[in-house]
Amino acid sequence: MASTTSHAPDAGWRKHLPVLNALLRYGILIIIGFLMLYPLFWMIGGSFKNNHEIFSSIGFIPKEPTLDGVINGWKTSTEYTFATYLINTFKIVIPKVIVTVISSVIVAYGFARFAIPGRKYLFALLMATVLLPKSVLLIPQYLMFREFGWLDTYLPLYIPQAFAVEGFFVFMIIQFMRSLPLEMEEAAVMDGCNSFQVLTLIVAPVILPAIIAVALFQFMWSMNDFLQPLIYLSSVEKYPVALALKMSIDVTEATSWNEILAMSTIAIAPSLILFFAAQKYFVDGITSGAVKG
């Protein structure tokens, strides 16, 4: 690049071009990134402000840092601490993620590899459910789960996922599976695997990045899910974080925003931590090396 011309004495400034270039690029990226993340910083900062400072300044660095918001927020205005709600959330989210992953992988494998009669139509049907607004299903589902006697339990929140109802996830895994070399699975068959072993010992480990992505999306979406728990859960002791936060906005007239911000910060922490922990799996799919190339 620039180095080819750096021999000419009057072109010495060109040597610095890459540096300037980098400064400019990173400068712009940092500014835009900061703007986009500002609400997040503001929320974290707000957790350590006192209640009236939150609305009196736009800056995110607290002038008089205080832990009041965190301490009072953790106690919550109910008889349970915030820990209860966090645990409740995990009681919903963890089974939900597990059954989603298992069911989506199995169904995707069926679509991707088996000549099921009417596969094309079934697949179209699955895709159609992706387009269907979730709210359409609320009433019939509610009535169904009421018949089952599952109201005010966590079952309606994750049992449906055992039937691979998230068409989007199934679609995503199918696409991943289609990109796998068929010969790899045939080699496994020749090595003595049955279909189930091919799936669990060969296909699933190889599409691990896709599986992690599915788990991660489902985790984040479920952490944030508000509507479903609101409909099915009635006892406060079973509330997940999303409902608990909303509750603390309702109960008192003078809402303690610093407490809410502090608990929101804690509530998004698991998603963030998980996301960064799983990030390296997105970077490099591990398929490389199976075939030439």
Added chain:
Amino acid sequence: MTNSVKLTDVKKSFNGHEVIKGVSLEVKKGELVVFVGPSGCGKSTLLRLIAGLDTPTSGEIHISNKDVTYAHPSKRGVAMVFQSYALYPHMTVADNIAFALKIQGLPRAEVDAKVAEVAEILQLTPLLKRRPKALSGGQRQRVAIGRAIVRQPDVFLFDEPLSNLDASLRGQMRVEIARLHAKLGATSVYVTHDQVEAMTLADKIVVLNAGHIEQVGSPMELYRRPANLFVARFIGSPNMNILSVKVAGAAATTVTLETPQGLLEIPRTGVVATNGDTVSLGLRPENLHVAADGEASHLKGHVVLIERLGGETFAYVALKDFGNDPVIIKLSGEADLHNHQEVGLRVDLDRAHLFDAQGLALGQPLGAAPDVGAGHV
């Protein structure tokens, strides 16, 4: 001798389209049989039928005298090496090789011992801890072969195992496979596009075309006595030159041919033909020579193109008055020749081939004992 693999009138259709049109074949124990044929002729399909990855529409497949037509691939005693290697990317080399044994449920110690032994044979020992990603093409191919060997199958199946490698590595691996076959003596079926691989590795070559067998024989047999035009064109590189000529008389040991440049008499027995029949005269590039000045020649023409490969030279000569494409001649590397030069060609008449209008071989070369091609040359 026992048959290791026996196909009986095997047919295979995909969606009503017949791809294998009735193949019967016997592979003897310890033999290395090579399938060759143009792209899409059904080589891979036939191999997959033997492997059990597909099942035939009709016909029977026996391996080691057992009917395995509908048996699960792992129950047939076969192992396959795929063109794309098809290694398991998430496992180390050792685990790749051990996988089949682990699935069988062999005890750990036994698995480790066998893996170590195979790794030693294939010089993979230093690589056992690596993932396929961190291997070169040749090393990956060796792992793929190791994965097959470790199961000690009755039959090895290879589907173009070397076609992903570059030329020099291919040569190296070819020698290695030959060495391995000599050492293990296992029955093998080997699919390839590569003439050299087919000629050097095979005990027996099967030439396939459009889903049926054109000819089966040892490499030299196919080379010396192709049963038909297809095989004649397919075996040998560069391809055999085919000239269209007419029969002008057939005696007990000679055939007289009428060419646009006059009569040509070739020694050949058993030719049944009527005068005036149009036949195809096949001349291999190495059986044509440029006649020295003053030397008698059989055919005349002029050079249109010269390809110098260093060790050898190919000259394309347009024959006078022939409608054919230029014929190819194989010459020494130093051949003194230039474009547009008028040349006379000498033909090794006893090596000429003759085919009738249907493309079937006409008669036999003189003194061609049936055991001409002993296979190992």
